[in-house]
Amino acid sequence: xxxxxxxxxxxxxLWGGGVSPMNxxxxxxxxxxxxxxxAFTFSALLxxxxxxxxxxxxxxxxxxxxxxSQEYWPVPEVVFEAVPFLHGVHLPLIFVGFMTFVxxxxxxxxxxxxxxxxRMDRKGVEKWMLWTLLGGIAFLSCQAxxxxxxxxxxxxxxxxxxxxxxxxxxxxxxxxGPPNFAALFFFITGFHGFHVFSGVMLNFMVFFQAVTGKLExxxxxxxxxxxxxxxxxxxxxxxxxxxxFYLV
Amino acid sequence: MQQNTPIDVKPIDKDKVKMFLRVTLYLFVxxxxxxxxxxxxxxxxxxxxxxxxxALTIVKAYYIMSEFMHLGHEKGALKMSILxxxxxxxxxxxILLFQADAIFQAVY
Numbered sequence: 001x002x003x004x005x006x007x008x009x010x011x012x013x014l015w016g017g018g019v020s021p022m023n024x025x026x027x028x029x030x031x032x033x034x035x036x037x038x039a040f041t042f043s044a045l046l047x048x049x050x051x052x053x054x055x056x057x058x059x060x061x062x063x064x065x066x067x068x069s070q071e072y073w074p075v076p077e078v079v080f081e082a083v084p085f086l087h088g089v090h091l092p093l094i095f096v097g098f099m100t101f102v103x104x105x106x107x108x109x110x111x112x113x114x115x116x117x118x119r120m121d122r123k124g125v126e127k128w129m130l131w132t133l134l135g136g137i138a139f140l141s142c143q144a145x146x147x148x149x150x151x152x153x154x155x156x157x158x159x160x161x162x163x164x165x166x167x168x169x170x171x172x173x174x175x176x177g178p179p180n181f182a183a184l185f186f187f188i189t190g191f192h193g194f195h196v197f198s199g200v201m202l203n204f205m206v207f208f209q210a211v212t213g214k215l216e217x218x219x220x221x222x223x224x225x226x227x228x229x230x231x232x233x234x235x236x237x238x239x240x241x242x243x244x245f246y247l248v
Numbered sequence: 249m250q251q252n253t254p255i256d257v258k259p260i261d262k263d264k265v266k267m268f269l270r271v272t273l274y275l276f277v278x279x280x281x282x283x284x285x286x287x288x289x290x291x292x293x294x295x296x297x298x299x300x301x302x303a304l305t306i307v308k309a310y311y312i313m314s315e316f317m318h319l320g321h322e323k324g325a326l327k328m329s330i331l332x333x334x335x336x337x338x339x340x341x342x343i344l345l346f347q348a349d350a351i352f353q354a355v356y
Binding site: 108 | 255258259269275276279286291298304305309312313316317322323325329330334336337341347349352356
């Protein structure tokens with residue numbers, strides 16, 4: 001009987017101050033709210049992609065007959081078909097699929113670093129944070145190649161509206177389709193890539209703090225959890241960018 | 249000040265690690281399945297493709313948020329304060345896709 005009474009009392013006091021009603025620390029809660037606001041930014045960018053894409057005509061022929069044109073929105077699997085060292089081989093979406101796995105795997109190593117941190121296992125944290133850093137750097141390198149290939153363009157190039165042949169892409173013109181296609185590519189993958197870059201910086205910061213023993217002296221590894229939340233968010237956003245920019 | 253008491257390292261939580269590996273497997277399989285859809289379902293079935301892609305993406309997002317970001321194990325109040333505001337995203341998607349169609353009709 002007395003235990004029930006205590007439970008009710010606890011429930012009433014939950015929002016009355018003195019306890020953390022969501023049972024997370026201030027830093028973690030604020031990280032969640034920051035990520036929520038960041039999710040809105042990315043949603044706005046991706047929904048804008050949808051708005052602009054569906055206000056252009058779609059290519060409606062067979063996929064084998066597809067050629068780049070300013071008249072309709074390009075089919076992504078034809079645009080993103082190159083893989084490093086395999087020039088001229090048609091390998092649609094293979095490279096971007098590889099990038100997806102790299103980012104997912106670095107998310108997994110991050111979650112293992114968090115798990116090691118909960119056990120106060122300094123060696124484990126160092127090991128898994130190093131793998132996570134490596135994954136992030138690998139992803140950024142892949143993206144650098146992807147961008148430079150996109151900017152350089154294909155050997156043939158394609159005709160712009162004024163009849164001139166153009167290779168590759170910049171913010172105002174591109175060979176793949178309407179001008180906004182490349183602009184959106186640069187904005188969306190660039191904004192995501194900048195998040196990955198910041199994530200790598202934050203990961204390095206907590207890795208450094210773990211290696212020097214600062215986190216161990218603090219008595220907990222919560223910094224790893226907070227930075228981990230950010231890193232998983234970067235992976236989460238990529239899942240959406242992958243679907244809406246490359247698959248649909 | 250150096251602490252002299254040794255740090256108490258706890259053993260690996262095997263169930264937890266197993267769960268992470270299971271989620272990794274799910275994410276891997278779903279992504280491979282998405283690739284399969286992208287190359288087998290013809291482009292004429294545009295809306296079928298889009299529906300499958302979006303549904304699978306939401307499944308992936310669920311696993312990442314629930315297990316990797318630990319949101320599935322947090323208090324209900326935290327879950328709701330993160331998930332409910334995302335309804336605004338659905339609202340923006342809804343109005344802007346209608347707007348896209350209106351622009352398309354006006355221009356072409």
